[in-house]
Amino acid sequence: MKSKILQLLKDSDGYVSGEEISKVLGVSRTAIWKVISHLKEEGYVIESVTKKGYLLQETPDLLTEDEILYHLKTKWLGRKIVHYHQIDSTNKEAKKLAASGEKEGTIVISEEQLAGRGRLGRTWISPAGTGIWMSVILRPSIAPTDASKITLLAGLAVCEGIKEATGLPVQIKWPNDLVLHNKKICGILTEMSAEMEKINYIILGIGINVNTDSFPEDLKNTATSLKIEGEKEYDRKEIVKAILMYLEQYYELYMKNQDMEDLLEKYKNHCLTLGKEVKIIHRNEEFIGKAVDLSKEGELMVEKQDGQVITVFSGEVSV
Ligand code: BT5
Missing domain, CATH: 2.30.30.100 (SH3 type barrels.)
Structure with missing residues (x-):
């Protein structure tokens, strides 16, 4: 019910009366009032005026399921979002879920990671509220030896998603680092559970520095954020939605054709490494x-x- 009330508030240009919500959703005014209080606790700023109703004035900058599902255009990818304020690593949590049967397309997102991981046991710095730290559960029916192609197409999808949402000239450093003005803004960590011929699941961990203001001394020369380069704040939700759209589309294309031809053509257009x-x-x-x-x-x-x-x-x- 919370999501439905939120949607009514978001879709309206002005006040929505308690009576109207109650009629549309078939719930009592008290129940509505409780949900509104709950939303306020989550950070939504909602004005309530007697005889007029409720007005949504501000939405919190959080990557919750309600926020991402609103106007999300995908069919199956990201239709379920498991959101945390703090976690050790979203990849670790996604692996746990996948191992206990979670379906393909589910995503784990956290506002902050306390032990974010890079490849080969390296650390991924993931401060609160400034980036996109998310892991996608996939179950492709391909050979384990083809798994690296999923990482490539993910790099492409993330690159195009960020470009569409921000207009910034992001490039791919082969195989799947994304850079802006030659500094890293995004890394992808793919982990897989497989048998000889069959993949059980793939966890696609995506880390993007969006509104990060500064980096530790040892990363200053190699890391950057969309905000530092674009000199403004970006809406993290819109970036997530755009990425999910491209990721679903490119993943489906690869699964259908079982080859990378079309995707590699696009990839090459964004790839900074070629010719270097x-x-x-x-x-x-x-x-x-x-x-x-x-x-x-x-x-x-x-x-x-x-x-x-x-x-x-x-x-x-x-x-
Ligand atoms: C990567 O590793 O680039 C993969 C990063 C994947 C992070 C996501 S976030 C969601 C999911 N959950 C996780 O726990 N992980 C995934 P690699 O290529 O090994 O790069 C790691 C190296 O990049 C480090 O050794 C640092 O030098 C540098 N680094 C660390 N944090 C960074 C950041 N926020 N931005 C740019 N560079 C960073």
Whole structure:
């Protein structure tokens, strides 16, 4: 009922009377009053005037289910949001849910992470209320060896979502860091539970620095936020909604075609790495080469100084 009352308030240009809500939803005036008090506790600013009714004046800047579902255009992705104010890591929580049977498309979001994780056991700084720290549960029926393609298409979807919602010139650093003016604004951590031939679930962990004002000394030169670069605050909910739209669309496209061709064309348009000198640490070997293209599988094709072209999939790349 809370969501429905909130929706009525959001959809209205002016006051909504208690009588009207009561008629539409078939609930008592006292029940409505209780929900309104509840919403106020959550941070909604609602004016109540006798004989006129209720007016929604302000919405809290939170990534709750109610806020994200409002006008969300996806079919199945993000239709269920598990929201926390504080958690250790959304990936950890999403894994727990997935292991106990949570359906595909469910998302865990937290305002703050106390132990946000990057790849290879690294730390991901996730301060309260300033970023998007979320994990998506997926259950693709593809071979485990194809899982890295989901990470690639996620990088593309997040890039396009942020661009659409903010207009900022975000780029992808292969395979899936997003950068703005060459500094990192988003990282993706994909974790998987699989058997030999079958994926049980994939957790797609996405961390985006949105309204972060500053970073610790050791990250200042490499990390940035949308706010620092765009010089204004951005609406986190709108960014989440745009990302979910692209992610659903690209995931469906890949599952339908079972190939990356169309998606890689788009990916290349946003990819900062192509044409650049890259340093590769691959199978304990370190070398400099030129990133010349992406293979059909999404691997980076790197031309070594001796002219030989090799493909790298995992491994670290620095531009
Ligand atoms: C990543 O790792 O880029 C993946 C980050 C994924 C974070 C999301 S948030 C939601 C979900 N829940 C989690 O617990 N994690 C996921 P990697 O490429 O290993 O980058 C980590 C490195 O980036 C660190 O060692 C730092 O140098 C740097 N770093 C840490 N926090 C950062 C931040 N907020 N912005 C930019 N760089 C950061």
